[in-house]
Amino acid sequence: MRVVLISPYPDITAFGVRAISSFLRQNGVATRLVFLPDPLGDALTDQPERYPARILDALADLCRDADLVGISLMTNYMDNAVQITRSLRARLMVPVLWGGVHPTIRPRECLDTADMVCVGDGEEAILDVCLALETGGPVTGIANIWSKGPDGVVAENPVRPLTTDLDALPPPDWSHEEHYIWDDRAGGIVALTPAITERFLAGGTVSKMLGRVGYQTMTGRGCPHRCAYCVNDAIKSLYGAKGYLRWRSVSHVMDELAEARRIMPFIGYVWISDDAFFARPLEEIRDFCKAWKERVALPFTCLGSPATITREKMDALVDAGMIYLQMGVQTGSPRIQELFNRKAMGNDKMLAAMRIINSYKDRLLPPSYDFILDTPYETVKDRLDSIRFIARIPKPFRLQPFSLVLYPGTKLAAMAVADGYLTDERSQVYTKSYTMRRPDYGNFLILLAKGGRFPSGLLAFCARDGVAKVFGSKLFRPFWELAFAVAGPAKRLVKRLLGRR
Ligand code: B12
Ligand code: SF4
Structure with a gap:
């Protein structure tokens, strides 16, 4: 066969x-x-x-x-x-x-x-x-x-x-035996070599940001949460939530990494892409960190949810070499948090997690906080609540703003269909990229705040009801559309002029 x-x-x-x-x-x-x-x-x-x-x-x-x-x-x-x-x-x-x-x-x-x-x-x-x-x-x-x-x-x-x-289950196949890739530089489909793998992995967003080649691994499957926009919720319904969250043993993960590094000595950091790595119990995280220092000793990054980030876990992970982490914030509006089924991860909880993360700022790169934009149920108040929340986030940080994609099977997609917000799946879902953000005042402010350098006081001022009423009015709409249309090409031009890809 x-x-x-x-x-x-x-x-x-x-x-x-x-x-x-x-x-x-x-x-x-x-x-x-x-x-x-x-x-x-x-x-x-x-x-x-x-x-x-x-x-x-x-x-x-x-x-x-x-x-x-x-x-x-x-x-x-x-x-x-x-x-x-x-x-x-x-x-x-x-x-x-x-x-x-x-x-x-x-x-x-x-x-x-x-x-x-x-x-x-x-x-x-x-x-x-x-x-x-x-x-x-x-x-x-x-x-x-x-x-x-x-x-x-x-x-x-x-x-x-x-x-x-x-x-x-055996670890993923990175053997490069009988592996092929469409590589336009090589002129077609060619045998995949570690050198080609290196070039592809080096092109990833986080690899470029860190200046190191990243290798992704997953130390488990599943997530403890059930966010209404996330496919995990649908998969939990398919299997039943019990037993959905599963972890590999520490030694199983370490063996995978040893083998991966043997084949790909260029690996410069490891990107743990578990949905919620911080959901691993503290004792397991401590064992993981001990083994990491002994057997891997490379910088690593991971994802955490506000409900699972604790000082004890951060202590162990930073000490073991964690250099960067990503956390889902999604919205600063309590009403939308409820809609997203993330009430347990409200603003106080998120700020508490952010303060913990921030206390390691001298040893970590600025953390990334994910936000979901363009939720059809959001009112102007919800959106301003989010921006005001951003103004409270301790610096440094980065934001990753994603335009909501209503993936099939999620609770939110079903609601949006019933409420008439999702009418054309092809354009709104199948061919929609999370980068297609609505060109308006609220999203413009979020893009300004993205790098974490925009003054928080000024951001809070821009999100005041009166200010937002003027700049968010119909009169200004063509201006924001133009700003979004030129922002991407202008950024690419500046990067090219500076010699960065
Ligand atoms: C790791 C990951 C990534 C990584 C790696 C993706 C990649 N190309 O490998 C990165 C960060 C790059 C990524 C990117 C994206 N991702 Co992603 N990602 C995941 C994540 C966390 C894990 C997926 C995974 O690899 N699991 C481990 C493997 C072993 O499980 P699996 O993929 O489910 O595969 C099993 C079965 O599905 C099945 N199976 C899979 N393939 C096949 C093929 C055959 C023939 C058979 C028989 C069976 C089979 O068997 C496998 C083993 O049991 C999931 C969330 C999740 N928990 O699933 C989201 C997820 C898959 N991503 C998602 C999305 C939308 C994206 C993006 C399109 C956009 C975005 N917003 O980021 C991009 C684009 C992809 C890209 N650039 O390549 C969505 C997909 C939703 C949907 N309905 O399609 C998910 C489900 C996130 C979510 N919660 O909504 N992603
Ligand atoms: S925490 Fe992330 S992965 Fe888990 S259910 Fe929510 S969105 Fe999905």
Whole structure:
């Protein structure tokens, strides 16, 4: 059996296909990974045809000896998966299985194109598909796998229980054996070498910011929270919240890093991308830090939620080499916090976490606080509440403002459909980038505050009711539209003039 696994993401970390590849290899199935980084990067536009014909031809050549092709996709990569699948179907006779977040949430829609989809975690499910294909058995009764027969009837199957022991799963496949990538510099799809990996990883936002090449890992799966705009909530509903949050043991993570550094000695820092790394219990964090200092001793970054950041955890992590962290704030409006199901992470809690973080400012890079903009339920007051909250954040900091994308399966998306705010999923979700912020006064203030250098007093003044009424009025709208239109190109021009990419 040979399975070709394809990732369309701009970031070649792609844990999904790497996790599956390792698991299949461990179980005697040969795999080939093909990375087709989306040429649009994170700046999406409505452009269904992403890959040129010569790349699709080369991809078909790599799939010619495959018994199964697997494609991983998030919602914004649906067009990529459709284009790849259709082109393979036109060139070869190979079954195509889709997996990842989007097929998990929208299996029926995905079956309009794919032969099979995997709902939820995929390791054991895809192995069962391989066994069925190998023995000529049916794929219609495999847990987690949905398929569509020639008569158009969909065979739905429930999910199997989650793997609770993550140590039973091998670490993601970074072996570079039978790995390929579309690298335009090399003129097409080429064998992926550590040198190419280095170049791709070095291009990541945080890598560029830190001036070091980052390697991402996940020390667990799941999140303790259930934010209304987040896909985690939908996945928890699929499996039941109990047992959803799972951790790998400290030694399992350290072994992965030792092997990754052997293959990729250029790794300059580790980016722990667990949804909520700080949710690990204090004792585990202390064990983790001890092992980190002994076995890894590289700088690292991670994500924390305001509900889980404590001084004790910060002490241990900073001492072990944490240099930067990211925390979700999302809004400073108590009303929107309630809508987001984040009441437990209200302004006082967030400020308390920010003060703790700030007390390490001499040893940390400015932390990043994520904000969600353009929530349709926000009133002017809600938005001004957020800006006033930003004016209270202890400096230094950075903001990461994301325009809300109402991903399918989330509570907020369902509400927005019912309330008439979400009417065209293609433009509002599938092809929407978080960078498409509404060009108005409120968002302009947030962009001004983004670097953490804008004077807080002046920001609070700009967010006063009277001031916002004038500058946020219809009269000024064309001005903000113009400001947003020129801001991006102007920033890029300045960077180019300064010789930075
Ligand atoms: C790590 C991560 C990233 C990383 C790495 C992404 C990458 N390209 O690898 C970074 C930070 C770069 C990133 C970026 C983005 N991300 Co992100 N990211 C995650 C995160 C935290 C973990 C995903 C992960 O790798 N998990 C570990 C693996 C093992 O699990 P998995 O992917 O679910 O895979 C399992 C199954 O889904 C299945 N499976 C997966 N692929 C396949 C393929 C086949 C063939 C089969 C059979 C099964 C299968 O089996 C796997 C193993 O069990 C999730 C949140 C979450 N907790 O899931 C968000 C998440 C996936 N990201 C999301 C989004 C929106 C993005 C962005 C598009 C935009 C943004 N706002 O950041 C960008 C664009 C991607 C890019 N630039 O490449 C959303 C997706 C929502 C949606 N409906 O699509 C999520 C769910 C966040 C959220 N809470 O809403 N992301
Ligand atoms: S804390 Fe982050 S990952 Fe967890 S549910 Fe909320 S948004 Fe999702």
